[in-house]
Amino acid sequence: MGQIRTNSSTAEDLLIDVDRSAPEPLHRQIAASIRGSIRAGRLRLGTSLPPTRTIAADLGVSRGVVVEAYQQLVAEGYLTSRAGGYTQVAVEPVPAPPGRRGGDRPAARIDFGYGRTDVSSFPRAAWLRSVRTVLTTTPNERFAYLDGRGVPELHAALTDYLNRVRGTSARPENVVICSGYGQGVSLLLQVLAARGARRLAVEDPSPDDDARLVAAAAGLDVIGVPVGPDGILVEELEHTDADAVVLTPSHQWPTGGVLSATARSRVIGWAQRRRAVVIEDDYDAEYRYDRSPVGAMQGLAPDTVVYCGTASKTLAPGLRLGWLLAPPHLVDEITAAKVLADRGSPVIDQLTFADFLTRGEFDRHLRRMRPVYRRRRDALLAALRTRLPELEPVGVAAGQHVVAWLPHDLDEAAVVAAAARHGLVVQGVSRYRLNLAGPGGLIFGYATLTERAITDGVEALADAVAEVRNPQRSTQSSPETAPDPTP
Template sequence: MARKQTTSVTPSSGIGLDLHLELDGIGLRVGLTEALRAAVRSGRLASGTRLPASRALASDLGVARSTVTEYYTTLVEEGWLVARHGSGTHVAQRAVPRGAPEQDIQPHQHTLGLQPGAAEYPDFPRASWLAAARKALAAAPHSAFGYGDPLGRMELRRALADYLSRVRGVDADPRRIAITSGYHHGLGVLARALRAEGVGTVAVEAYGLGLYRHVLQDAGMETHALEVDERGARLDDLADLVPGSAAMLTPAHQFPTGHALSADRRNALLDWARATGGVVLEDDYDGEFRYDRKPIGALQGLDPDHVVYFGTASKSVAPALRLAWAVVPERLMSAVGVAKGRVDTVSVLDQLTFTEFVTSGKFDRHVRSRRQSYRTRRDQLVTTLAVRAPDVRVLGMSAGLQVALVLPSGTEERILQAATRQGFFVSGLSEFRHPLAPRPAPWSDGLVVNFSAVSDSAWPTALESLASVLP
């Protein structure tokens, strides 16, 4: 039986192309031709892939150039390769790899997605972001190209401290800010830090993203559901928690019901934290997008010693940046540093670009532009529903990137199915309810509609489709 070996052809010159081939021990010429046929046949070498020059490949294999030239010529004659003067040797165009099932190549069929998390991003500020990236890269010190501070670049932490203090009322010392790769990552870091400090229970809102409950549970913490009404999370059950527990809330704009935590409950929450040594995890969800008046300031500004403030660029700019931040009480910074690790987890170049984006004022202008656009969409949605579906109630205040709609009892599943048949997707309100919430839900049936999820051109069609399936 012929011996099979795997050979990775790497150019010794440093300027050629790498090529991985699996060679059978049946002679060099036959082995090479069979290995290349197999790579093309399987689709591993796609149509148009450029191959190493014959001289470079011969040098790497330690054979005469004429041997490789003959090898290439044979495969060109068989139709596996094409050789063009001045452009080298490439894998030939093949409709379907031999032995592979034929598949029709269809253009992507766009489906309107109005569920939270789905999005179109035609308004990403490409020009201003590119300008910020060029300026940041030109000014970056040589040290910026190393592994970086685990807590993030100090330039960005200073810029965020100024911005959050000015815009959200956060008490943000740069030394107490940790830069993370998105909110999901940041929450995981804090959960591990709290668990290391002995915190075993976190109170969460009865309505919220299950993904984040799982992050807490993965860190070994139990979650306790707090019911939600028109004044935000109900705090009665906090008295049942052991001292030193934590509570995770969205006080500026509860997700997904859309209510703000009332002033008396904000004070009661902080009183609980002070009296018990508890920690409040403040997810400033959609905090910058309030349309009827100035956004509500962050809870953290009232008690920075007991509140961890989370913010992110995912909603204001784009999730692809994987850029978020946590403003942490001094007593937890050591545990957060350990939980985050020894090396920065966020692209330093993206941090420097975002620093320039913030300090230049481009971030402020972008957020204001998005706020006006989303306000227009929300107003159009509310006006349309008032005419087309007067029995459907819009929950919450005029803020955020989605609305919760209260439906007649028993209709949620039927309407979700009707929406799917119409070619668009929304989420049911029940999808976000904590499975262990003890009391009956205050809103039994509903939808959560993300009005920021489609492009401007698609929005009228999406709005009409939504109105057509509502009672």
């Protein structure tokens, strides 16, 4: 079995959660959590599990309950145990059946796709507790048609959380609940266009979906403003005649820069002079590893900044939960656009999230996931240092992805294509630029990959880079059999 690996020391590290109000016995809940972690690849073959006394103490249950769970998993073949020794994982995760893209081309072996979160770690038991609470305690009238802004319980829970954690200056009456960031920014840009806005400034590079697509559909001209190491170049923004600007000031996408206090003040001053709107996309500010928290811009100028938040990067994108903190003069028009779009977001989901926030489960989930993502980020950085030291990682202190700049002798498109031939999906930075000028770079999303997959992926990428530098070492795979590099 090789060297013993121990990557978990507590029940929290194992992502075990128990619900004492559930009809299912506790030992079965514990077994199901561990079984799920093995199937998802979080616990690999040979990993040593914590002693039963440790798990029992962490969960506040008797040792016999944990012993019964371990014994059940041993009987099923998931674990192996011997007297006086470790209890270890005895199986590899079952690989997902290979998918197909582009006809008969094989799916990628390792996908460094960005903008994802590890949905296998979704806190199902805690979420289910909140669902039960909602269904048993919510007054009947809450299930009727409501104000398009959403339910008051979620307005209050979000403002409490965001003011405490993100430094916003939010009031419940200024919150509009929407179906993720995509719908939120769409509603906002529709309102601004109806008010006479003609030009939208965006960071360059920036995502090519959501804001840019919606702006084009609404007839707005999109202006790219270059970014530097610390985010958008404010002096370039000040030379534009934009009516609104979309920013990711706490963690610029994709470079990871953090807009300084001076730069934030200048952006707000520019917006106030032009009567423009600052749209703050706070997409993954909760995940930080090597830096202090950076507050939201909205707290500096709540009448100028529209704050956009979402549960997609923290819980799961499938929840379709997002929110806007809008200046008072925009709330009614955004609400009217929301009602016209879909009559409002699902009430049960909103109430469940409100209860989840109020109970402190959201904070607990983030505390559990930060060290998981940090270990994956550390594995990526270590592998790059060892196998591709000529790449320059940036924006590593927070988030769920890393950008690595390529040396001048490497062509970005050639590296991306070679990586695809080696079974890797990795995106280049250039496709997200409005202007073509700029250094080549690669975007590594690591949130959904195991540490082993990350290391293997960088090994394969190093082979791909060597192939680009020395085409004679190229493999015999042809473009017709290579995986599609576009996710």
